[in-house]
Amino acid sequence: MKFSIIGGGAWGTTLGQLLTDNGHEVLIYDIKDMHVEKINHHLHPFFDTTLPQSMRATSDFKEVIDFSSTYLLSVPTKVVRDVLKKMNTYLSQPSTFINVSKGIEPLTSKRVSEIVNEEINPKYFKGFVVLTGPSHAEEVILRKLTLLVTASDDQQLASDMQHIFSNDAYLRVYTSNDLTGCEVGGAVKNAIAVISGACTGLGLGENARAAVITRGIVEIVRIVEVMGGKKETAFGLTGVGDLIVTASSENSRNFSAGKKLGQGFSIDQIYKEQKQTIEGIRTIEAMHDLAFKHKIELPMIEIAYKIIHNQVSMEDAVTQLLSRDLKSEDF
Numbered sequence: 001m002k003f004s005i006i007g008g009g010a011w012g013t014t015l016g017q018l019l020t021d022n023g024h025e026v027l028i029y030d031i032k033d034m035h036v037e038k039i040n041h042h043l044h045p046f047f048d049t050t051l052p053q054s055m056r057a058t059s060d061f062k063e064v065i066d067f068s069s070t071y072l073l074s075v076p077t078k079v080v081r082d083v084l085k086k087m088n089t090y091l092s093q094p095s096t097f098i099n100v101s102k103g104i105e106p107l108t109s110k111r112v113s114e115i116v117n118e119e120i121n122p123k124y125f126k127g128f129v130v131l132t133g134p135s136h137a138e139e140v141i142l143r144k145l146t147l148l149v150t151a152s153d154d155q156q157l158a159s160d161m162q163h164i165f166s167n168d169a170y171l172r173v174y175t176s177n178d179l180t181g182c183e184v185g186g187a188v189k190n191a192i193a194v195i196s197g198a199c200t201g202l203g204l205g206e207n208a209r210a211a212v213i214t215r216g217i218v219e220i221v222r223i224v225e226v227m228g229g230k231k232e233t234a235f236g237l238t239g240v241g242d243l244i245v246t247a248s249s250e251n252s253r254n255f256s257a258g259k260k261l262g263q264g265f266s267i268d269q270i271y272k273e274q275k276q277t278i279e280g281i282r283t284i285e286a287m288h289d290l291a292f293k294h295k296i297e298l299p300m301i302e303i304a305y306k307i308i309h310n311q312v313s314m315e316d317a318v319t320q321l322l323s324r325d326l327k328s329e330d331f
């Protein structure tokens with residue numbers, strides 16, 4: 001089968017290799033000519049690895065749209081709407097959209113499936129599926145064992161993609177019928193990873209990290225439920241699983257961005273240094289708006305929002321969290 005990958009960064013290129021390993025044909029599109037060039041020289045744009053000979057990339061948007069009718073979206077969430085608007089003008093047949101970006105749209109707090117529904121002309125829409133779960137591109141590119149989840153409102157599509165992405169060597173995919181829960185879990189865990197990194201940057205220890213991860217799960221559950229997903233999903237691969245891999249690893253850009261925050265760097269300095277996507281910071285902003293709108297309690301995300309906007313210092317943030325009313329451990 002043929003796949004058009006939009007976004008040839010760390011994850012999009014890595015999934016291109018996975019699909020190629022599984023016997024499929026891929027064409028990758030990226031706005032950065034340098035990424036296109038590297039992929040066409042069989043090099044990963046970010047990792048020191050050689051890509052399969054048959055993988056190709058292009059800077060020509062029309063070429064990638066005409067290549068197939070199955071589009072894997074691997075761009076930062078903040079640009080997904082613009083990319084879809086552009087796609088709409090080139091599409092000519094009912095198409096399938098696979099989203100692998102893990103974020104919530106800033107300002108609207110919308111999930112990518114909602115953005116696809118709003119932007120893609122219904123006559124060009126065949127189906128939507130999210131592919132998510134605990135996965136560092138750095139490990140998948142080395143073909144290290146990884147479990148993922150495909151979630152869709154269309155169970156046949158989730159199952160078809162489960163088989164397409166799975167292999168016997170290193171990749172196993174489960175299906176889920178909770179599209180909302182999977183999309184939200186994958187996005188919010190990045191916000192918690194920033195907070196976990198901030199604690200490490202501040203010099204707090206492993207006790208604090210365990211506390212952030214565990215109470216982070218409580219915040220993820222609250223958000224999943226208010227956005228219409230299932231609580232159980234938050235305890236699976238796309239919630240707790242992804243949180244574990246992200247919130248304790250230097251491989252995670254979200255954790256590393258948080259660590260810099262904890263060390264006293266400003267958001268502007270962090271964005272300047274890190275050219276790759278940091279979804280967690282924007283997700284903190286989106287979740288702050290959501291908490292206000294739905295009146296849900298998200299103490300860590302709220303305090304992280306204040307830190308990002310220079311309304312409170314890291315040290316005062318910890319004091320504010322600790323001085324909240326004492327209560328029982330519940331959801």
Ligand SMILES: NC(=O)c1ccc[n+]([C@@H]2O[C@H](COP(=O)([O-])OP(=O)(O)OC[C@H]3O[C@@H](n4cnc5c(N)ncnc54)[C@H](O)[C@@H]3O)[C@@H](O)[C@H]2O)c1
Pocket residue numbers: 006007008009010011012029030031032035074075076077079083100101102103135136137138275276277279
């Ligand atoms: N890196 C990982 O391990 C990983 C794993 C799972 C999910 N994700 C998610 O995948 C998404 C992409 O992450 P990444 O790590 O590949 O980020 P990245 O920054 O490495 O890659 C994003 C790519 O999108 C390209 N891009 C930006 N705007 C574009 C546009 N308008 N049209 C086409 N291409 C455009 C950039 O040039 C870049 O190559 C994020 O939402 C991330 O959370 C990443």
